[in-house]
Amino acid sequence: MMRLTWAQPEDLLPHEIVQARVEGKDIENLVMQWREAGGSLDPARSGATPQAASDELRTLARRLLSQIDAAPALETEPTTWDAVSAELRHIPAPAELPDSHMLHDRIHGAWSGRAAGCLWGKPVEKIPRQGIEEILRAQDRWPLTDYFTAKNLPVEVGQRWPWNRRSAVNSLIENIDGMPEDDDLNYPLLNLSVLEASGRNFTTDDIAQAWLTDLPAGRTFTAERIAYRNLLDGYSPGEAAHIRNPFREWIGALIRTDIYGWINPGNIREAARMAWTDARLSHTRNGLWGATWAAALTAASLTSTSVRGVLDAAATAVPPGSDLARAIEFGADLGESETPDDIAIDSLHDQYGHYHWVHTINNAALIAFAIARSDGDFTRGVPLAVIAGWDTDSAGATVGSVIGGLRGVSGLPKHFTGALRNRIATSLPGSDGVTIDNLVERTLALTPALNLSSKD
Structure with missing residues (x-):
């Protein structure tokens, strides 16, 4: 019997319980009802090996999800960009743009780096850290320095950790x-088309309409799949993130927003505004901030001269004191420390x-x-982003995008870039096999780089 992952009420509820507790919702009576009915509280069972559910259990899960939605959280979040922007007091003024040749090279590097970084992590997505290391050591390829291969992999290791x-x-x-099809590239491609059709003042409604028109539902996951379902169920784009959506702080929005940085080189506030407009369709709280941070990273990568400059600028697009702000600071400080990689x-x-x-x-x-x-x-x-064993292709894509923007395709x-063959496969209609060269030119055409020719 076919089961649709990331959508069944009995699979969603354990994740929602985790999320609701993080938000400080008083739900323990509802949790007790679920437990007494025989429902699982283990989120690990959702998606990959979903529990078998009776009609009664599924009905109960659906009702409990709605009741948890209605329970008040300890904190409310700002609902307009003006309110969000007021919290981001330290965003720097837009940086000076590089000359047109360098900007072209950097945007080309960003697209190529995102694709190559994603490609590097794709084969080991869902394999935990210890499995990735065991695969590479069994092939005498540790530490990771190249794309993955199945050559010389012992059968027993491959069976234990299948690609x-x-x-x-x-x-x-x-x-x-x-570059094969992947949601980490589908979204930048789709958002490029939204920008071309609706301009820089696109709305969340424009994003929602693009999803329903061009994005196959089966190629959405977690929060995006839930938001898609909610749109089809008649909820507005402003409501879609908030209805039976336990994945509202997961990584889906972070992977969608690189393009907003690429068309706003050095302009952190504008990149973050666009990212927020997109992300609010499916995400809340730290899920939203992940999107504004990713767009800020890519905007800064096109004008900064160092990774510290990129990280410092991008951090201003995240509300200070948020869980995400603390995680980013922890990761950046650790990266700059002398602590060995492992x-x-x-x-x-x-x-x-x-x-x-x-x-x-975590990502x-x-x-x-x-x-x-x-x-x-x-x-x-990129290898560091992959071997940790979390969202290997998405983390690899974002790191690759930032480094590509900082160094340019020439750097x-x-x-790694040659393996892309200058083309990207996609499940979006009319875009399959689009060339990276074409994407670079279209991205540059949307960049408000005034009188670039005068800087040559």
Whole structure:
């Protein structure tokens, strides 16, 4: 019998209980009702091996989800960009733009770095840290310095840690032929089209309409799948993030917003505004801040001269004192420390390992760590984002995007960018096989870089 992951009420409820407790909601009576009815409280069972549910249990889960939605949280979040912006008091003034040739090189590097970083992490998505290390050591390829391969992998290791099913056929070094389809690239492609159609003052409604028109529902996951369902169920884009959505602080919004930084080089506030407008369709609280931070990272990467400059500028797009702000600071400080890589990753897991592997908080700490420790070296930063064993392709994509924007395509190893074959596969209609060159030109056309030619 077919089961739709990230959507069944009995699978959502254990995740919602975790999220509601984080928000300080008083739900223990509801939890007791679920437990007494025989429902599982283990979020790990959701998605991969969902529990079998009777009609009665599913009905109860649906009712409890609605009751938890209605329970008040300890804190309310700002609901307009003006209110959000008022909390971000230290965003710097827009930075001076590089000349047109350098900006072209950097945007090309950002697109290529995002694709190559994602591709690097795809085969081991869902494999935990110890499995990734065991695979590489069994092949005498530890530490990680290249794309993954199945060559010389002992059968028993491969059986114990199987490659990601969808990615093994197109993301191992022996079968890479361009950038394969991935949600980490689908969203920047889709948002580029939204910007071209609706302009810089696009709305959350524009994002919602683009999803329903061009984004296959089966290629959405976690919070995006829930928001998509809510849109189809008649909820407004402003409501979609808040209805039976336990994934509202997970990483989905963070992976969608690079393009808003790329079209706003050095302009942290404008990049963050656009990211917030997009992210509010599916996310709240730290999920939203992850999106504004990612856009700020990519905006800063196109004008900064160091990873510290990128991290410092981007941190201003996150409310001070938030859980995400603390995680980013922890990761960046750890990255700049003398702590050996393995012990540093131990520290990340000790501090944030209780989060789901696709949550925003732990992955943002990891991304900050990898960027800080990379010193702008793609082959240093991306592997660190991958071997930690959380959201390997998404973390790799963001780190690759930032380093690509900082160094430009001319500063990225051709071994990794060449494997992309200058094309990206996608499930978006009319865009499959689009060239990276084309994406760079379209991105530049949206960048308000006044009189670039006069700076040549």
